[in-house]
Amino acid sequence: MSEQRSNLQIATHLDAKALGYCNAGLRRWFPRDGVTFEDFRQQGVSTDWLRATGDAMAIRLAEYVEQAETEAKA
Known part of the structure; x- marks a missing residue:
């Protein structure tokens, strides 16, 4: 059985900065929705919102x- 995400995952500005x-x-990516x-x-x-942008950098984040x-x- 595959594991589903059980909670909403939020990407922050600090996460984006950590990726450079x-x-x-x-x-x-903004404004959107x-x-x-x-x-x-x-x-x-x-993270679902990021994926919906279709932008490769957003998906990477x-x-x-x-x-x-x-x-x-883990």
């Missing part, structure tokens, strides 16, 4: 956050 992402690049860059900086966004959480649980 600059604000100019991050801003390309009512989420602004300032929302992201203050609250983060779900989602994977980074999900992997970090998996390692933290």
Whole structure:
């Protein structure tokens, strides 16, 4: 049986910075679905939201956050 994510995973601005992402690049994802860059900086966004952008860098950030959480649980 495959394991499903049981909780919402949030990617933060600090996560993006840890990957070396600059604000100019991050801003390309916003606004989308009512989420602004300032929302992201203050609250983060779900990894599902990042994947839905279709942007390769956003998907990489989602994977980074999900992997970090998996390692933290191990």
